[in-house]
Amino acid sequence: MLEVTFADAALPTSGALGLLVAESAGASGLWHEADEATGGAITRAFAAAEFTGKDGQTCTILAPGAGLSRVVAIGLGKEADLTPRKYEDAGGSLAATLAREPAAALAADGLPGAHAAAAALGATLRAYRFDLYRTKQKPEDKPKLAALRVLTTARDEAETAWAPLKALANGVFTTRDLVSEPANILTPAEFATRIHKLADLGLQIEAFGQEELETLGFGSLLGVSQGSINPPRMVVMQWRGGGDDKPVAFIGKGVTFDTGGISIKPAAGMEDMKWDMAGAGAVVGLMAALAGRRARVNAVGLVGLVENMPSGTAQRPGDVVKSYSGQTIEVLNTDAEGRLVLADVLWYAQEKFDPRFMVDLATLTGAIIVALGHEHAGLFSNDDDLATKLLAAGEATGEKLWRMPMGRDYDKQLKSDIADMKNITGRPGSSITAAQFIARFVNEKPWAHLDIAGTAWSSKDAPITPKGATAFGVRLLDRLVADYFEGK
Amino acid sequence: MIPSITLTRSTTAPALVVPVLAGQIPHAYAQAASADAFTGAPGTICEIFAPPGRILLTGLDEAAGACAAARLLRTPHIAIDAAGFPAATAAALATGAALRAWRFTTLRTYEEDDAPRLAAIDLLSDDPALPALWPAAHAAIEGAALARDLVSEPANRLTPTSFAAHLAPLAAAGISIEILDQAALTTLGCGGLLAVGRASAHPPCLAILRWPGQGGSPIAFVGKGITFDTGGISIKPAEAMWDMRADMAGAAACAGAMLTLARRGSPAAAIAILPLAENTTGAAAYRPGDVLHMLNGTTVQVVDTDAEGRLVLADALDYARRQSPRAIIDLATLTGSIVTALGHHMAGAFTNTPGLLAKAQAAGQAVGEPIWPMPIADSHRRALDSDIADIKHCVDGSGHPDACQAAAFLETFAGDTPWLHLDIAGMEQRDAATDEHPTGATGFGVRLLDRLVADHFEAHHG
The missing domain is CATH 3.40.630.10 (Zn peptidases)
Structure with a gap:
């Protein structure tokens, strides 16, 4: 099972970073910090990819700078429609997109702890594999994502919500x-x-x-x-x-x-x-x-x-x-x-x-x-x-x-x-x-x-x-x- | 053919149906009922031969009139004694009996000795409300019989063109009938109806029936008429292809409903749009893979x-929308899938307006024509994505939720008009008679x- 941990919201200096973006939302928190640290790479990529945060949209930015291996943004859709289910799906899409990263962080700052935990559940459920009978899979073909660090401003709340979800x-x-x-x-x-x-x-x-x-x-x-x-x-x-x-x-x-x-x-x-x-x-x-x-x-x-x-x-x-x-x-x-x-x-x-x-x-x-x-x-x-x-x-x-x-x-x-x-x-x-x-x-x-x-x-x-x-x-x-x- | 029904207070009929409530056997019959262990339980019948003829004590339930008539089909003249029961019950008993006695006799050139011959029903009632209530009940019988x-x-005998000729009783009842022929449909751009009908020697047409009521926006019925x-x-x-003569049961039901509304003088304006075509093979036939330009401009890739x-x-739905209707209800013997889903006891109901469906479900329950809500889900819509046109009209192969996918297809043509689609496949005919229903067409x-x-559509006419 994907190893999920919760940490306080601080911008990572290496590895992959996931962002959950509601439609037409403006950059804030870790997203804003990452954008600043990468010299506006995220803002430029969103504009180039016409990424607006629509439901189901994804945008991957490889090696944007600031030590990050990639930034992946997942569209959540309209802010008014945001249910825990949306966060589960977004977490799942994130896990699929980050399958080749051994470890990743998810920027869940500003979200209620329950939503951060829902995203973690989605990622966990999507990262499931039944590999028991594969004996010849090449290492490069195997998904690597093993750990997800959820960066949150509501750590206690998120950890409490996560226990039953785990x-x-x-x-x-x-x-x-x-x-x-x-x-x-x-x-x-x-x-x-x-x-x-x-x-x-x-x-x-x-x-x-x-x-x-x-x-x-x-x-x-x-x-x-x-x-x-x-x-x-x-x-x-x-x-x-x-x-x-x-x-x-x-x-x-x-x-x-x-x-x-x-x-x-x-x-x-x-x-x-x-x-x-x-x-x-x-x-x-x-x-x-x-x-x-x-x-x-x-x-x-x-x-x-x-x-x-x-x-x-x-x-x-x-x-x-x-x-x-x-x-x-x-x-x-x-x-x-x-x-x-x-x-x-x-x-x-x-x-x-x-x-x-x-x-x-x-x-x-x-x-x-x-x-x-x-x-x-x-x-x-x-x-x-x-x-x-x-x-x-x-x-x-x-x-x-x-x-x-x-x-x-x-x-x-x-x-x-x-x-x-x-x-x-x-x-x-x-x-x-x-x-x-x-x-x-x-x-x-x-x-x-x-x-x-x-x-x-x-x-x-x-x-x-x-x-x-x-x-x-x-x-x-x-x-x-x-x-x-x-x-x- | 349906029996004539006479409201009366006395009868000379040699057979009398006496509805009874459980445990309330009329004194005169108590002894005979007791001998037969008859208690008047709903759905049970006790037959007594006593002067002046046969008496059928019938435990009262919704099917009592039909079940009694089923026993008396070979008696030309019967009476139903509804004295002591409210007018609505009397009307329901007669309705049940008349519809059970319905029979399609047009094509018979002789009758066997044991053929049904129930032709006249005397309805005995002491409720003064009955004469006012009866015309509407009888109008419904007539509409069902027409269908x-x-x-x-x-x-x-029933081609797209001759279907129109069969609608004569509707004109007599005050319904205006307009027929758009192949040329008119071509001018209009009904690419779907034209493609389906084009291989047949009998060209397709669109019949439009209008009942003005007391004015206002109409309710629209759309009926599949293949x-x-x-x-x-x-x-x-x-195997079973012969049954496909009934693939116009949706159109027939709409025509029957229009006749009923007109005969009972409904204040509600109504319109029925009946796309009539024969779907056959031929050198001109449309093909799997063809792309059609529909009336509303959509391109449709034909799969099957x-x-x-x-x-x-x-x-037809788009044509109906152009009449600015209050709601559109379509009826169609559409898919085998709905028969697999619901069998022969309920029709499938799909809608973009759940409130409309709930009202129709209640109406169906009340008249013994049950419908059941079925879903139109995103997966059904996505299944219709086409590689070269706006939309596919079905999914290739078997085992799919075709009824739901068909509804997803129709939904795109209903637009934002309140719309209800009834997939009545499996409900249009019965293979065998039962106590409650004759064999064949159901209406x-x-x-x-x-x-x-x-x-629900007459109140504001007050």
């Missing part, structure tokens, strides 16, 4: 690491092993293997995993920071690889199915973040970890399984497996923990991408209040949600000829009917389902998210807890 | 000729638009 970044990276791992490495058992390592943060962790799940009667989850030689796990993480309060519960779909099973997927693009555990990955990262920042809440995270493979022992289309809830399911398509995993884990979560609410995350349907694309995840809920809070947390963190409908007409489509329900419907409205299926396993608890199939992985860089695993959900749900459920 | 009839017409959609050069698979609806709507949108106008 824990949050650690949670995000935990998720990105898990989601990036290939499926031959990250089996359900290995996934569980990695979760156990988070016990150091103060999480209480319990794992359930094949036999325990059989004893419990997780017929729906076990049906999915029965085709794989890698046995399933359910892992329960508890963070107790909220006294005797009822916990909030987060449930993640963790299909470590999804071939589709006997209803096998087409070959093209199947490699993406290594991240069909991104919901579980997000829950683990979220729990790490909550524990890392000692959140004043009781939270429980549950992940159902399975691999969905075709084989002689695999579940068949047409099989009927008995879920942990007692309800029977006719499995008409073995590639609609995520909901089968969630069904048992959700029922267990509400029965065991009687939570205040449950939020599940799942890379569940391709239909949600056809519906919304890659900017919003689909939000389905039986509780308007919870949905409203989630939408607000999404706006605040940039992990945006869009509410989708539910209702009796969609639920009726799940009717089976021989069991309580079937696990698929036709393509029309299939994200909604998937949510209706899951809703049958929440036992009327306040609940929301986030279909993150379109947002868990990014094919291109975004300001605070390098391409690849996004960890969508971690910042969103951390914010949900912080804004609405801590100490309340 | 359904238009959607049902096959494409060899009388048949082969997909053009980006031709569709043969089967995304033609947004091209004809774009020109989706007619009653929603009528209700929206009634609730």
